[in-house]
Amino acid sequence: xxxxxxxxxxxxSDLPAxxxxxxxxxxSAADALREHVDDRWVEVxxxxxxxxxxxTRPSRPVLARASSGAFHVAEQVLVSSLRASxxxxxxxxxxxxxxxxxxxxxxxxxxxxxxxxxxxLIALAVRYGTxxxxxxxxxxxxxxxxxxxxxxxxVPSVDVSAMHVHVADVTRGDPKLGVDxxxx
Amino acid sequence: MDVVxxxxxxxxxxxxxxxxxxxxxxxxxAFAELVGRHxxxxxxxxxxxxxxxxxxxxxxxxxxxxxxxxHLGTFRGDSSAKTWxxxxxxxxxxxxxxxxRPRPVTAQALNQVPAGQRxxxxxxxxxxxxxxxxxxxxxxxxxxxxxxWILREVEQxxxxxxxxxxxxxxxxxxxxxxxxxxxxxxxxEQWR
Numbered sequence: 001x002x003x004x005x006x007x008x009x010x011x012x013s014d015l016p017a018x019x020x021x022x023x024x025x026x027x028s029a030a031d032a033l034r035e036h037v038d039d040r041w042v043e044v045x046x047x048x049x050x051x052x053x054x055x056t057r058p059s060r061p062v063l064a065r066a067s068s069g070a071f072h073v074a075e076q077v078l079v080s081s082l083r084a085s086x087x088x089x090x091x092x093x094x095x096x097x098x099x100x101x102x103x104x105x106x107x108x109x110x111x112x113x114x115x116x117x118x119x120x121l122i123a124l125a126v127r128y129g130t131x132x133x134x135x136x137x138x139x140x141x142x143x144x145x146x147x148x149x150x151x152x153x154x155v156p157s158v159d160v161s162a163m164h165v166h167v168a169d170v171t172r173g174d175p176k177l178g179v180d181x182x183x184x
Numbered sequence: 185m186d187v188v189x190x191x192x193x194x195x196x197x198x199x200x201x202x203x204x205x206x207x208x209x210x211x212x213x214a215f216a217e218l219v220g221r222h223x224x225x226x227x228x229x230x231x232x233x234x235x236x237x238x239x240x241x242x243x244x245x246x247x248x249x250x251x252x253x254x255h256l257g258t259f260r261g262d263s264s265a266k267t268w269x270x271x272x273x274x275x276x277x278x279x280x281x282x283x284x285r286p287r288p289v290t291a292q293a294l295n296q297v298p299a300g301q302r303x304x305x306x307x308x309x310x311x312x313x314x315x316x317x318x319x320x321x322x323x324x325x326x327x328x329x330x331x332x333w334i335l336r337e338v339e340q341x342x343x344x345x346x347x348x349x350x351x352x353x354x355x356x357x358x359x360x361x362x363x364x365x366x367x368x369x370x371x372x373e374q375w376r
Contacts, residue, residue, distance in 0.1 A: 026369065
């Protein structure tokens, strides 16, 4: 029996002893590296994150109205605000929000910039067993209130009936935690 | 975009996909959670791909995470959020490497990596020495071998995921990994 074949018998591996030891060293080194957090990252992480989220996303302007006149709101602001509003409901998670708009109908002081919001499509994931119609009504009400708050009294107003609550997923666990969490 | 009250108030451990989706819908705390979860690994990858240059690694991480935040609204989950983030960082590292001049390899680096002193406190010292030795050995690997080895052995991505990050095929990844392991074994011989 050669030293290598002896090592194969000892380790239960088909590899020569040298390679087995090499693999063990590399595995230990990889483990050590995986558990290590670079000091520099700890120092700069907050700054890197702050700079990243300060970046502006490309976004359509949506027509809004205040007592002082018309102005526009970035679509992303409206999406973010709607998501935060609906987030307060239990047993559902917002999957997607699509702001439906039409181009300004005429040139004029009240229609100077941005597209006019005509409706909102909200896709939800809901927990299995949730009664959908009352939930959909709650989502419509919250969305309508939030649109009024963010866009003001837009003419024509966003028709609540234009909003559509679409159930995109049904989960057995909390839909706010996602697939990975359900499997844990 | 303003920070909206009520963001990220939910307790519990949320999946990457949920965090990415919520980030896409403007939830900054969800994005912070995603970065907190993967940021250390992304930086660990960047600094080793950029030969220990902290400034370059920080810039690469910054650019990648800024792009991630800007484009998460269009992220559709075709790959996992982790793979997507690594791909952004890998692209930034590659761009940074192309921009800078090659660094000469020192005679010291070409020697085999010395084994660590096995004295007390044994485990902590040994792990730190082993990690430093690995860092020296990794610098000597060609770019694709280094990237493939780190993503597989340290970050534990699958061959398919590594291929997505490096924009190549799983077969190429397999070949690069085989060569990387052989090269690293030679470089780390003193540690057997």
